[in-house]
Amino acid sequence: xxxxxxxxxxxxxxxxxxxxxxxxxxxxxxxxxxxxxxxxxxxxxxxxxxxxxxxxxxxxxxxxxxxxxxxxxxxxxxxxxxxxxxxxxxxxxxxxxxxxxxxxxxxxxxxxxxxxxxxxxxxxxxxxxxxxxxxxxxxxxxxxxxxxxxxxxxxxxxxxxxxxxxxxxxxxxxxxxxxxxxxxxxxxxxxxxxxxxxxxxxxxxxxxxxxxxxxxxxxxxxxxxxxxxxxxxxxxxxxxxxxxxxxxx
Amino acid sequence: xxxxxxxxxxxxxxxxxxxxxxxxxxxxxxxxxxxxxxxxxxxxxxxxxxxxxxxxxxxxxxxxxxxxxxxxxxxxxxxxxxxxxxxxxxxxxxxxxxxxxxxxxxxxxxxxxxxxxxxxxxxxxxxxxxxxxxxxxxxxxxxxxxxxxxxxxxxxxxxxxxxxxxxxxxxxxxxxxxxxxxxxxxxxxxxxxxxxxxxxxxxxxxxxxxxxxxxxxxxxxxxxxxxxxxxxxxxxxxxxxxxxxxxxxxxxxxxxxxxxxxxxxxxxxxxxxxxxxxxxxxxxxxxxxxxxxxxxxxxxxxxxxxxxxxxxxxxxxxxxxxxxxxxxxxxxxxxxxxxxxxxxxxxxxxxxxxxxxxxxxxxxxxxxxxxxxxxxxxxxxxxxxxxxxxxxxxxxxxxxxxxxxxxxxxxxxxxxxxxxxxxxxxxxxxxxxxxxxxxxxxxxxxxxxxxxxxxxxxxxxxxxxxxxxxxxxxxxx
Ligand SMILES: Nc1ncnc2c1ncn2[C@@H]1O[C@H](COP(=O)(O)OP(=O)(O)OP(=O)(O)O)[C@@H](O)[C@H]1O
Ligand SMILES: [Mg+2]
Numbered sequence: 199x200x201x202x203x204x205x206x207x208x209x210x211x212x213x214x215x216x217x218x219x220x221x222x223x224x225x226x227x228x229x230x231x232x233x234x235x236x237x238x239x240x241x242x243x244x245x246x247x248x249x250x251x252x253x254x255x256x257x258x259x260x261x262x263x264x265x266x267x268x269x270x271x272x273x274x275x276x277x278x279x280x281x282x283x284x285x286x287x288x289x290x291x292x293x294x295x296x297x298x299x300x301x302x303x304x305x306x307x308x309x310x311x312x313x314x315x316x317x318x319x320x321x322x323x324x325x326x327x328x329x330x331x332x333x334x335x336x337x338x339x340x341x342x343x344x345x346x347x348x349x350x351x352x353x354x355x356x357x358x359x360x361x362x363x364x365x366x367x368x369x370x371x372x373x374x375x376x377x378x379x380x381x382x383x384x385x386x387x388x389x390x391x392x393x394x395x396x397x398x399x400x401x402x403x404x405x406x407x408x409x410x411x412x413x414x415x416x417x418x419x420x421x422x423x424x425x426x427x428x429x430x431x432x433x434x435x436x437x438x439x440x441x442x443x444x445x446x447x
Numbered sequence: 448x449x450x451x452x453x454x455x456x457x458x459x460x461x462x463x464x465x466x467x468x469x470x471x472x473x474x475x476x477x478x479x480x481x482x483x484x485x486x487x488x489x490x491x492x493x494x495x496x497x498x499x500x501x502x503x504x505x506x507x508x509x510x511x512x513x514x515x516x517x518x519x520x521x522x523x524x525x526x527x528x529x530x531x532x533x534x535x536x537x538x539x540x541x542x543x544x545x546x547x548x549x550x551x552x553x554x555x556x557x558x559x560x561x562x563x564x565x566x567x568x569x570x571x572x573x574x575x576x577x578x579x580x581x582x583x584x585x586x587x588x589x590x591x592x593x594x595x596x597x598x599x600x601x602x603x604x605x606x607x608x609x610x611x612x613x614x615x616x617x618x619x620x621x622x623x624x625x626x627x628x629x630x631x632x633x634x635x636x637x638x639x640x641x642x643x644x645x646x647x648x649x650x651x652x653x654x655x656x657x658x659x660x661x662x663x664x665x666x667x668x669x670x671x672x673x674x675x676x677x678x679x680x681x682x683x684x685x686x687x688x689x690x691x692x693x694x695x696x697x698x699x700x701x702x703x704x705x706x707x708x709x710x711x712x713x714x715x716x717x718x719x720x721x722x723x724x725x726x727x728x729x730x731x732x733x734x735x736x737x738x739x740x741x742x743x744x745x746x747x748x749x750x751x752x753x754x755x756x757x758x759x760x761x762x763x764x765x766x767x768x769x770x771x772x773x774x775x776x777x778x779x780x781x782x783x784x785x786x787x788x789x790x791x792x793x794x795x796x797x798x799x800x801x802x803x804x805x806x807x808x809x810x811x812x813x814x815x816x817x818x819x820x821x822x823x824x825x826x827x828x829x830x831x832x833x834x835x836x837x838x839x840x841x842x843x844x845x846x847x848x849x850x851x852x853x854x855x856x857x858x859x860x861x862x863x864x865x866x867x868x869x870x871x872x873x874x875x876x877x878x879x880x881x882x883x884x885x886x887x888x889x890x891x892x893x894x895x896x897x898x899x900x901x902x903x904x905x906x907x908x909x910x911x912x913x914x915x916x917x918x919x920x921x922x923x924x
Contacts, residue, residue, distance in 0.1 A: 248875060269878070270879055271878040271879075274880055275881045280879055282879075285876065286870070286872045286876045288876070288877070288890075289894055290894025290896070290897040291890055291893070291894035292894075296880075299886065300880035300882055303880075303881040303882055307881070340894075356880065360880065360881070
C-alpha cells in the first residue's frame with residue numbers, strides 16, 4: 199500500500215527522521231509506539247506533506263507514485279488521511295460546510311456526483327449518532343471551543359465521511375474518556391474492510407486492545423528500530439523503550 | 448505558503464473595468480461659481496438650490512483638505528477635475544436610454560429592464576453625473592413611497608429636500624462634504640411614509656464612466672414613523688491609470704420606531720499593485736435616529752478604491768434608539784483604507800454595535816478608526832465594539848484607532864480587538880482534507896467575515912461573497 203524507504207527529514211536545520219523504513223500493508227493495522235520526541239508526529243507530517251518538513255533523502259511510494267512531488271491536497275484526494283494530534287481551530291468556518299466541501303472535493307476527484315446539503319445531512323446524522331456526538335457539533339465553527347475529546351471525535355467523524363484508503367491516527371486516544379475511547383475505536387473498526395491500511399500512533403495499550411493491530415513498530419530517534427506482533431505491547435509496558443535495541447544493526 | 452503564491456492568490460483581476468463609448472456632455476475641468484451655476488442650470492434647479500450650492504462653495508474655499516487619515520496620496524488638483532458629465536440626450540423613459548448604457552449595466556449584472564431583474568429589487572442607476580433610470584417607481588408609488596433621483600426630488604418634493612438635506616451632515620461638516628454640497632450631480636432620494644414597510648429592496652448602482660470626472664452623488668433617505676426600508680448601493684468604475692475622485696454624501700433620518708437598513712458593496716477600481724490609478728473614495732455617511740426606538744444599521748463590504756476614507760455613523764438622539772455598523776474592508780494591491788464609524792449617544796438607553804473586519808493582503812493598509820461618544824444625558828447607553836484584523840502576508844498592515852468618550856459614567860462600553868494571520872496550520876488542516884489552497888484561503892476569509900455577511904440581504908450576501916472570492920482569486924496552481 200505504502201512504502202517508506204530510508205526517509206530522512208529535517209525540521210528547520212534539525213534532522214528528525216534519520217533513515218526510516220516502513221511498509222504499510224494493505225488491509226493491515228500498524229501501530230507505532232515510541233518515546234516522546236522520537237519523530238512519530240514528524241513521520242505523519244512527512245507522509246501528508248506538512249509545510250514544516252523538509253525531506254532530505256529517501257522516498258515514500260504510494261499507489262506506485264512518489265508522494266514527495268504531490269501537494270497536500272492531492273495526497274488527501276488520493277486517499278491519505280491524518281487525524282491530527284492537535285486539531286487546529288478555524289473560527290467562523292461552519293463544521294458541516296467544511297466537511298461537505300471536503301467530501302465533495304473528493305467525490306469530484308473520483309468522478310462521483312457531489313452531495314447536496316440534504317443528502318449530506320442525512321449521512322452526517324448517522325455518523326453523529328454512532329459516535330455519540332451532539333448534533334449541534336456540526337453547526338458550530340470548526341473545532342472552535344471544542345473540548346479535547348470533542349476535537350478527537352470530530353477527527354473520526356471526518357474519517358468516517360471521507361472514507362480514506364490510508365488512515366493515520368496521531369494519538370487519537372489521548373485525552374479521551376472511557377466511553378469516547380470505545381466509540382472512537384468502534385468507528386475505526388468500522389472502517390476496516392480488508393483493503394484500508396491504518397497507522398496508529400499511540401502511547402497506550404488500551405486502544406490497541408480494541409482495534410487489534412497486526413504489527414507493532416517501535417520508533418526511536420528517527421528510525422523504526424523494531425517490528426513485531428501485538429505481543430510486543432506487553433513487553434514495552436513492562437520494560438519501557440530503554441531495553442529496545444535497533445534490530446537492524 | 449511562500450509570499451509570491453499568497454500574492455497571486457489575493458490579486459484578483461478587476462473584471463468590470465471596461466469603458467463605454469458614448470456621447471457625453473462633459474464640462475471642461477475646473478471649478479468656480481460658473482461651473483456650479485452650469486450644473487444647477489443643467490438640472491433646471493430652482494433658485495434656492497443654486498443658492499445653497501453657491502453658499503457651500505464659498506464655505507469650501509475657506510476650508511483645507513483634511514490629512515489626519517492614515518492614508519497618503521499626491522495632492523488632488525481640484526481644478527483638473529471635470530465636475531459634470533452626462534450621457535447626451537438624457538432619457539425620459541427606458542426606451543430612450545442609450546442601448547450602450549443598458550448594455551454596460553447588463554455587463555455589471557444589473558439589467559434595467561424590469562422583467563429581467565431580480566424579483567423585489569428596485570434600482571436607481573447613476574451613470575457618471577446623472578440618474579439614468581429608476582425602476583419599479585409605479586409599484587412603489589402605490590404605497591406612497593418616493594424613490595427617485597435627487598434631481599427629480601428637488602423639482603417635485605422641494606419641501607422634503609429643504610427640510611432634510613444638510614440636516615444630518617451640515618453643509619460645512621467637512622471639506623469633502625462641503626465640496627459635495629456645492630457640486631453634487633445626482634443620487635437617490637427615498638421617502639417612506641408613516642407605517643409603511645417598503646415591500647422590496649431598494650438599490651442604487653453608481654458607475655463612473657467618463658475620464659477625469661469626479662462623481663459627487665448625494666443620497667437622502669427619510670423613514671417616517673413606524674416604517675422600514677432596506678436600501679443597497681453598489682459601485683464600479685473603469686480601469687484607468689489616472690486617479691478619480693468620488694466624494695459622496697449620504698444622509699439617513701429615522702423617525703419614531705422606524706428602521707433603516709443601509710448596505711453598501713463598494714467595488715470601485717482599486718488601481719494596480721504599484722498604486723497607479725484607482726478611485727479616491729472620500730465619503731461622508733451619517734444617520735440620525737431622530738425618534739424614540741428608531742434604528743439605523745450600516746453594513747458595508749468595501750473591496751475596491753485606491754483610497755477609502757469613510758466613517759458611516761449614527762447619531763442616536765431618540766431614546767432607546769439603536770445604531771449598528773457591520774463592516775468588511777479588504778485592502779490588497781496598494782490599496783489604503785481608513786474607515787470605521789462614529790456612534791454618538793445622546794438619548795437615554797441608546798445602544799450601538801460595531802463589528803469591523805479588516806483584511807489586508809499584499810501591500811494593503813487597513814485602518815479602523817472609531818468614535819463612541821456617550822453624552823451627558825444618555826443614561827443607560829451601551830456600546831459593543833469588536834474590531835478584528837486579518838493579515839495575509841507580511842507587507843500589509845492593520846491599524847486600530849478606537850476612541851471612547853464617556854460623559855455619563857453609567858455608560859457601558861465593551862471593546863474587543865484582535866489581529867491574526869491566516870495561519871499555515873489552518874491552511875494545512877484544510878488542504879489535508881483535500882480542499883485546494885485557493886478554496887482554503889477563501890474559506891478562512893469567509894469565516895472571518897461571517898458576522899458581517901449575515902447582515903446583508905440574501906442576494907447581496909451572495910454578491911459580496913462572489914466579489915470577495917474574485918478579489919482573492921488567481922490562486923496557486
Ligand atoms: N517546529 C519545530 N521546530 C523545532 N523542532 C521541532 C518542531 N517540531 C518538532 N520538533 C522536534 O522534532 C522532534 C520530533 O517531534 P515529534 O512531534 O515528531 O515527536 P513525537 O514522536 O510525535 O513525540 P510525542 O510522543 O511527544 O508526540 C522533537 O524533538 C521536537 O522537539
Ligand atoms: Mg507526536
